[in-house]
Amino acid sequence: PQASCDAIANEDPQEEEAALENVKSPARRKTAKEPRLPDNLPVLVEKVIIPAEVQANPQDWQEIGEDHQDLLDVTPASYFKIRTINKKFRHKSDKSRPPHQASMPPVPIPGTHCAPGLAAHLIVAKYCDHLPHYRQSTILRTRHQINLGRQTLTRWTAAIAARLQPITRAIRHETLTSDYLQIDETPIRYLVPGTGKTAQGYLWIYYNPRTNSVAYQWSTSRSHQAPLEWLGEIGFKGILQCDGYSAYLTLVDKLSDIRLAACLA
Numbered sequence: 001p002q003a004s005c006d007a008i009a010n011e012d013p014q015e016e017e018a019a020l021e022n023v024k025s026p027a028r029r030k031t032a033k034e035p036r037l038p039d040n041l042p043v044l045v046e047k048v049i050i051p052a053e054v055q056a057n058p059q060d061w062q063e064i065g066e067d068h069q070d071l072l073d074v075t076p077a078s079y080f081k082i083r084t085i086n087k088k089f090r091h092k093s094d095k096s097r098p099p100h101q102a103s104m105p106p107v108p109i110p111g112t113h114c115a116p117g118l119a120a121h122l123i124v125a126k127y128c129d130h131l132p133h134y135r136q137s138t139i140l141r142t143r144h145q146i147n148l149g150r151q152t153l154t155r156w157t158a159a160i161a162a163r164l165q166p167i168t169r170a171i172r173h174e175t176l177t178s179d180y181l182q183i184d185e186t187p188i189r190y191l192v193p194g195t196g197k198t199a200q201g202y203l204w205i206y207y208n209p210r211t212n213s214v215a216y217q218w219s220t221s222r223s224h225q226a227p228l229e230w231l232g233e234i235g236f237k238g239i240l241q242c243d244g245y246s247a248y249l250t251l252v253d254k255l256s257d258i259r260l261a262a263c264l265a
Contacts, residue, residue, distance in 0.1 A: 037070060044073075079144050082115050109163050112156045119160045122153065133157070175208045175215040176230060179238030182207040182263075183248075185222060202226070224250040231255060 054061045088101040108116050125131040131139075133153040140146040175181075183206050190201040204217040204226050219226035224247040231240075237257035242248045244262075252258050 037072060043070075077121075079118075079140075079146060109156070109159050111159045114156050114160065119156075119163075122157060123160060126157065171213055172215040172230075173234075174211055175206050175213040176234045176236060178208045178210055180209060180241070181236070181238070182209065182241045183227060184242065184263075185226075185245075187222075190220075204230075206230070223247055224254065227251055228254055231258070 084105065086101060086104055088099050090099045091097040108114070109119055112119075114122070122136065125136055126133065133150040136153055137148055137150045140148050183204065185202045185204045188201050188203050189198045191197075192199050199220065201218065201220045202222045204219060206215045206217070208214075215230075217226055217230055227247075228251055231251070232255060236255065238259070239261050240248065240251075240258050241261040241263055248260060252260055
């Protein structure tokens with residue numbers, strides 16, 4: 001240590017300054033600033049201002065341009081009923097014939113009174129905006145006098161999920177049918193029915209860089225069984241990019257056509 005201190009003390013200050021000048025600081029990445037009000041928002045022209053003098057004698061003036069002022073506004077959520085009227089008829093001359101009526105079309109989401117727009121709203125509110133069902137129920141009741149309890153919204157959400165299963169399977173198929181996937185698992189606490197307690201679960205995420213599609217697999221286990229179930233079922237062959245978690249090493253032992261690539265993290 002003493003020798004090192006002596007060496008530092010004997011360094012030439014001019015040489016040190018020159019060395020520091022040769023070290024370039026990393027260039028700061030310039031990011032394009034996003035506009036506060038995007039161009040794709042609809043524009044409602046509320047007022048066009050024309051000076052009083054021009055209005056009095058328009059023939060004396062030529063328009064050469066304009067300025068404008070934009071204010072951001074919102075239409076609060078409004079709820080309404082979509083009604084399908086099914087007419088009923090009876091035969092004019094043959095009174096013995098029963099009334100005639102066409103069949104009602106099936107509801108979009110069986111077991112609910114939910115139109116597709118409301119279904120999308122409920123799902124986005126819960127899973128994107130993190131509004132649990134009891135808060136959504138309170139908002140509907142206090143602001144709109146719509147009495148949909150938490151249990152009802154929970155049942156409707158399950159019905160919506162079942163209705164979306166074909167889309168889920170299509171996304172999963174598009175994601176996994178590749179020769180290069182990125183995979184990771186993230187812990188999520190979940191409620192264990194009947195116990196009043198939570199347990200540790202895992203959401204396995206599969207990302208296909210070629211199609212930019214993502215598939216999610218829920219499992220209560222962090223073992224290799226979850227990815228083995230999906231990748232084994234589809235017969236995945238190719239590169240699997242992941243971290244160094246041991247479950248992926250076990251997965252390769254089970255599926256010999258998989259090669260692991262490091263995630264560089």
